[in-house]
Amino acid sequence: MLAAFFASIPLITVYCQELGITGTKTGIVLTALSVTAILFRPIAGYLLDNFNRYKVYFVFLLLFCLSFPAFLIFPFFAALVMIRLYMGAVYSVCGSATMTLASDLLPRNMITPGINRFAFTVSIGMALGPFIGIQVQNNMHSQASFICVFILSLCALAALLFCRIEYPEIERKRFSVRNAFYKPAYPFMINMTFFMIPYGAVIAYSSILAYEKEWMNILPYFYIVLVAGMLATKFFTQKMVDAGKHRTLVTVTLILLTATMISYIFMHSKLHMMIAAFIFGTGYGIMQPLFQSFVTGTTPPPMRGVANATYLLSYDIGIGIGAFAIGVLHELCGLLNGFAWTAVAYLAGGFMYICYVENYYQNLKKQQPPINC
Numbered sequence: 001m002l003a004a005f006f007a008s009i010p011l012i013t014v015y016c017q018e019l020g021i022t023g024t025k026t027g028i029v030l031t032a033l034s035v036t037a038i039l040f041r042p043i044a045g046y047l048l049d050n051f052n053r054y055k056v057y058f059v060f061l062l063l064f065c066l067s068f069p070a071f072l073i074f075p076f077f078a079a080l081v082m083i084r085l086y087m088g089a090v091y092s093v094c095g096s097a098t099m100t101l102a103s104d105l106l107p108r109n110m111i112t113p114g115i116n117r118f119a120f121t122v123s124i125g126m127a128l129g130p131f132i133g134i135q136v137q138n139n140m141h142s143q144a145s146f147i148c149v150f151i152l153s154l155c156a157l158a159a160l161l162f163c164r165i166e167y168p169e170i171e172r173k174r175f176s177v178r179n180a181f182y183k184p185a186y187p188f189m190i191n192m193t194f195f196m197i198p199y200g201a202v203i204a205y206s207s208i209l210a211y212e213k214e215w216m217n218i219l220p221y222f223y224i225v226l227v228a229g230m231l232a233t234k235f236f237t238q239k240m241v242d243a244g245k246h247r248t249l250v251t252v253t254l255i256l257l258t259a260t261m262i263s264y265i266f267m268h269s270k271l272h273m274m275i276a277a278f279i280f281g282t283g284y285g286i287m288q289p290l291f292q293s294f295v296t297g298t299t300p301p302p303m304r305g306v307a308n309a310t311y312l313l314s315y316d317i318g319i320g321i322g323a324f325a326i327g328v329l330h331e332l333c334g335l336l337n338g339f340a341w342t343a344v345a346y347l348a349g350g351f352m353y354i355c356y357v358e359n360y361y362q363n364l365k366k367q368q369p370p371i372n373c
Contacts, residue, residue, distance in 0.1 A: 200322025
């Protein structure tokens with residue numbers, strides 16, 4: 001499912017270029033999804049905590065699949081914005097459900113390593129999806145690439161049929177805006193929002209960078225190298241995570257990511273782009289699973305739906321801001337300088353983590369009941 005979703009981001013960017021939709025308008029198309037995703041995340045949390053989680057996921061995944069053919073049926077600006085708005089609403093439920101169902105299957109003493117492993121597979125999907133889609137786009141055309149992504153989404157739906165999870169009957173509560181957010185997850189959500197801004201910029205506009213530099217032949221491999229970076233983190237970070245050395249991991253990661261984004265100013269070779277992809281993958285291979293485990297590991301099981309929905313607002317807001325901001329910066333100061341400016345978000349997020357979030361997590365963890373062995 002995530003492979004299909006993240007494949008659509010660079011594909012839509014190039015598709016807009018082909019349709020004559022450029023600059024700020026492309027940013028609007030990309031950001032439209034974030035608007036409805038943000039609005040529907042609270043509803044997603046309510047649905048997952050008050051109805052059968054498996055059935056909710058299945059219905060909304062089916063609705064999600066239908067969005068991809070629509071891009072081909074309605075190839076003009078206003079329609080693309082409407083499709084992205086629809087896509088954001090259904091994806092908000094699917095994205096929250098994926099992590100919630102995964103955490104429901106884990107015993108409490110395995111939450112952190114289990115979520116780290118699961119989030120790693122999510123990261124692979126986030127990179128392999130664009131690789132497949134862009135390969136098809138480069139060798140055939142945009143229409144074929146959207147059909148390919150549609151097939152990927154149907155594969156996710158078919159796989160879900162073979163992964164049935166039984167849930168007991170739930171006493172439903174009336175929907176309330178007050179209970180639609182999980183307040184203990186706010187610091188993690190806000191912090192990760194900063195970190196996702198450069199991510200949104202890179203995922204959305206790397207295809208435009210390759211297009212302008214005439215590097216489209218290497219663009220699919222950008223995502224493969226990104227996956228390689230994520231894979232590399234599994235060999236040297238798990239012991240540090242288990243030992244609680246979160247501050248060291250986050251600090252070193254942010255230094256590398258900040259330097260990488262600033263280096264875009266001097267990017268004039270394909271090798272540079274590949275090195276940036278590897279470091280980028282390494283950074284998010286550490287950050288995304290780590291923060292997800294912060295949330296899941298400190299949340300009671302009955303509240304995980306709304307907790308994950310609250311936390312995943314960081315992806316909606318951060319990627320939305322990043323995609324829109326890089327579109328504006330592209331017009332104001334050029335694409336390479338625009339990428340470099342997004343590094344400011346890493347500095348802001350790093351300051352927040354060091355000064356507050358790390359201690360907040362440790363205090364929250366101490367409040368959890370002891371694990372019964």
